[in-house]
Amino acid sequence: MGIQEPTTNKILELRNLTIDFGGVRAVNDLSLSIAPGEFIGLIGPNGAGKTTVFNLITNAYQATSGDILFEGKSVRGVTPDKICRMGISRTFQNIRLFPHMTVYENVELGLHAQPHYSLFESFVRLPRASRAEREARQKAHELLEMVNLEQHANAVAGSLPYGLQRRLEIARAVAADPKILLLDEPAAGMNEDECNDLVRLIRQIHESKKFTIIMIEHHMAVVMDLCKDHRIYVLTLGSLLTYGGPAEIQSNPQVIKAYLGEKKDGRNKRVS
């Protein structure tokens, strides 16, 4: 745990992960290791390939080469729904809620990753099915309370304001009871107050549920706060630039250059 990569007990390991889209190499030879319970930040300028990494981990995209090991076993050919059932759940950069379902129904769907009863039982409504439904309902309401959306339970998801939609997506992802939670820019478009609330929420989730979280984020304050005592990985143009603790990353000149570009003087000549 902490600033060094784990050598044993890795819940997730990427080995030389590469993906090409036609002529473009979106992720290049990426290797990293994460221990259970860590809170990992993934940052980098736009187009660096961060969301692509999430898509690779969940197998929405197939890697061109390299390997992905979840709890020590390769998951490269596994279908995305199976990956979710194995324990990796995510939110999306462009929110993907089920727009015509209610807030409650969206969260409840996250609980469905594991079938609770057989098809026959659903037709005949045996006690086991009813009980499973009741338990699911209770868990869903607990999750809604946790993200403070309980009062909106019957609102249609598509009609919620943006900030609440983001929270709902997080609740849905947590409902899947994951071992690794992938958060893709959860603070996008939020102002400072909203960011603070979000940080509190995510920290609360991390501390109570104790699963591993990997977070892509552009709001540096959010990243530095949540990743205290943990690692941040910096990606540029598909390759890993460096990794380290928040303090190191913030003061690393290469990282600064990657984000801001090189300094140039008035005549557009490079200033060394």
Next chain:
Amino acid sequence: MDLFIQQLINGVSIGAIYSLLAVGYALVYSVYNFTNWAFDGFMAFGAFMGFTAIASMSMPFWAAATVSMILTIVLSVGVEKLAYQPLRVRKAPRLFMMISAMGVNLAIVNTINKLYTGTLRRFPIPDSWTQTITIGQASIGQMDIVAAIIAFILLAILWIFLYKTKWGLGVRASSIDILTSSLMGINNNAVAFIIFATTGVLSSVAGVFFGIKYAVYPLMGGPVTIKAMIASIVGGLGSLPAAVVGSMILGVLETMVSGYISSSYRDLFAFAFLIVILLFFPNGLMGKETGEKL
């Protein structure tokens, strides 16, 4: 051997006609991402307009064919404006667009049925045109060859338009990403007009030729357009060259089955062919997977 050549040429001719429809279908699909069921109705409409022009108004063939083409263009573009555009601009899910398209088709085909009744009609062409050319033991219909040639000419014109003109470039850009191309200044309404006018032309030509080869009746579009869609899928949905390839393969194979096995099972073959191809080539023979941006 002669039988083989006869079947082969027949198959190529049929395949050429299928290509017209398959390309029209693939064009709409590649830009707008939905299945335009209505081109079944457009084809029947084109055939009936040509038929009426000759039978009731005694127009000469080429005039009738042109009239048919123009009227079908009007119908096609009108359908786009009234039934598809309103859904498109509010980004309706493709299920809704398919339902609308199916509705248009039902309306057109059944209106024709009501006006003309279901009797099979012979498309009126001069008898001299129905002559056959004999090569050895094979006899090939003159019209079949003409149909194939005209079909290929039309496809060539379309190809030149799409790849060698500025307008064509706009259409191709729209087939990749319609939103971005409109932001780049491509006029979406003009693109819609071009695409559906093209569908109208292709459908009416196919309708007239099928009317000549077989018969003119309200439901004539059905079996043919199913096969054109299957051909497009087999080739690889969304790609125009693939639609042509799929159509030629289907046309030839189907004619072979009809000639060597049995003609009653010819139409069944198309469906079985679809299933088998999809089992081994989930994206068609030449298809590429397109993913969504996540």
Next chain:
Amino acid sequence: MSNQKKLLIFLGGTILTIVTLFVLVQIAGVGYFQNISILAGITLIATLGVAILTGYTGLFTIGHAGFMAMGGYLAAILVKEYHVPFILALMGGGIFAGFTSFIIGYPAFRSRLRGDYFAIATLGFAEAIRLLLNNVRAIGPIKLGGSFGYMDIPSLNVLCWEWLGSDGWNGVIVVLLFAVGTLVMTHMFVKSQYGKNCIAVCQDEVAAQMMGVDLMRTKMLALFISAFFAGVAGALMAFYYGYLTPGFFMITRSSDLLAGVVFGGMQSLIGPTITSIVLVAVPEVLRGINEYRLIAYGLFFVIVMIFRPQGLLGYVEMNFDFVRQLWRREPAKATGK
């Protein structure tokens, strides 16, 4: 809407329906009424199947007449040639139709380009079945009759237990029982976890998959169920008419089923139920307009999609919670479905 109001509407609607039915029977005669009831019941069963596939899972189908044909012919053969008991034959027809659905479902759902492969395959399938039936005169000793039809199928009145009623009422009651049973079963399905997976697949397939929903399995299940119900409906049709021809299973039949769902509403069972019954009853009552029926359907498909895509009662679910709440004097709280 308050619970009291819901109760009033429900009671009012039921009374109105009963009165209308009574008047109709007086005017048109018992036999006519029986005919409409049976046809409405049969159509309802098949429409509910399509509602699950298209209304809830979002998969366009224009080929369910094919499944009705499969179920119809098999059940008819089982009873006429092999004297299989009536109910078993019905179930057999449904299951047979269900398994045939795998032929189009498996290849079509595998590919990444969603939606349209399946739609075209349903059309191709239905037409292929019809052509096959048109051309097959006999399978071994069983004379299917090709386009002339499969004749002398035992009739409903004979097959259904006579103690249920005489003068054809036994048939009506059995069909209505099956229709109600189908309604109950589909209701259970859509409220269950499996039904909710279907809805998720309909609204955002990618997100559903990322949340652990097995797309292939969900779609195949919805397809199987819809084909099963279509098969049972086709079987009932065979016994009602006493004969079957491929002409019963043309595209117009599939369009009728789709119309029930499009007009009745997506993601709803009550909408398609009401609509399909109305769509059966009205053309029968107004014989003259039957010719224009399909033209009207076509135009209304477009109009509904543009102006009211949710149809009559889309996204409205049958819910008797209001009864329970009134009974227990609970305040009307919005329940998570």
